[in-house]
């Protein structure tokens with residue numbers, strides 16, 4: 512069992528007078544690690560060191576060196592894939608095949624960041640476009656911001672952390688990193704990996720602690736230039752209200768819709784939507800939550816979808832055979848089951864699943880639902896999906912947009928005109944055509960509209976959000 516603490520200026524803070532909290536495997540309750548929680552002083556030190564190291568290290572570090580460190584980190588992570596995947600499975604309860612997939616994506620994030628560190632371009636402004644602007648030159652540069660506060664959730668503890676850390680470093684920032692207290696072990700290993708890759712001490716400072724104790728004061732700290740947050744809507748709202756003048760990126764929740772028109776390929780769509788709704792027990796921000804199916808194919812779709820869902824294997828996340836592991840804790844599993852019961856009370860039907868055994872909720876398909884049920888109106892964040900018939904394109908668009916969220920959607924049709932028409936009208940940060948809402952690559956812009964968030968990730972776009980534009984003007988002729 513590991514004993515870990517925060518890392519400030521390269522030193523682990525594990526003195527005895529700290530509060531101790533354990534991380535348990537959500538599947539079998541095995542104690543995976545003991546955490547020595549960060550104190551307010553650790554937070555203060557972490558920000559102070561990050562601020563100093565921004566000026567002494569990162570602001571002056573050439574791009575090729577930042578790129579090398581990121582490249583080296585990617586290479587090290589390849590060698591440690593199995594170690595990281597195993598820890599993610601144990602701390603988050605994620606089935607091992609998905610944990611490996613997360614590590615593989617994380618390697619790509621580091622590689623994209625390494626390549627982009629060498630390519631943060633500026634531009635020259637045609638100053639003579641303005642009357643009286645003759646004999647002037649305008650240069651636009653992108654500069655790092657300073658200290659970035661990175662606050663991450665439990666569900667992709669490695670990859671979502673890297674979506675903040677890698678672009679922050681590529682752009683020349685320093686980072687105070689506060690991972691989810693439920694899953695801090697892979698985060699701790701990641702900071703060690705950066706040390707091994709040659710990142711100077713104190714450029715990333717890790718705080719292992721709770722949202723209230725260290726997350727909140729990080730958000731309000733004057734020396735922090737930007738908060739990059741991924742997590743739930745209530746915390747995101749609070750950050751938006753308290754961050755003051757800082758830049759803020761918020762990657763929040765959703766109740767993602769997937770729309771299947773009458774010409775959709777049912778076999779392909781059902782196979783993909785089984786993963787789309789149930790991968791990591793639906794604890795994915797773009798998990799397929801609402802599936803709108805044209806009435807012509809509704810019965811055939813539902814039948815095939817139920818059969819494929821029944822074939823999923825539940826069990827120990829560390830087993831190669833497991834498709835569905837536990838939810839993050841029993842409280843969440845109980846909450847999800849209550850939402851199913853609430854829908855049933857209001858007239859919904861369980862087509863398959865709906866059973867809870869400790870932390871495991873069986874993959875659940877609901878029908879006969881309406882927009883007043885929590886499983887439709889709110890982010891369900893559990894292995895629960897609803898299948899809903901529609902008659903017209905207009906109806907499908909209206910239902911999909913009837914949400915406080917707008918992160919990603921999937922549209923399934925062979926008609927390219929309809930696909931593009933619908934994509935234009937969906938109020939989302941991203942729309943996939945003939946792909947599930949749950950699919951994400953690490954190099955496309957990713958983020959939400961409405962209450963799904965503010966700002967974009969996807970390495971190139973995160974670098975833009977983690978830099979500030981500086982204008983430098985020159986008057987050429989001084990006579």
Ligand code: NAD
Pocket residue numbers: 662663664665666667671689690691692720721722723725726727730741742743744746747749750761762763764765795796890892918963964
């Ligand atoms: P959460 O909001 O409970 O916690 C996220 C992080 O915020 C944790 O590190 C937590 O300690 C910290 N935190 C809590 N209170 C805080 C406060 N007052 N100030 C500052 N930090 C605070 O989320 P979670 O349960 O870990 O993750 C699930 C949520 O994350 C879901 O809503 C999901 O949709 C969302 N999510 C969004 C994306 C995306 O990219 N849009 C990706 C993954 C997860």
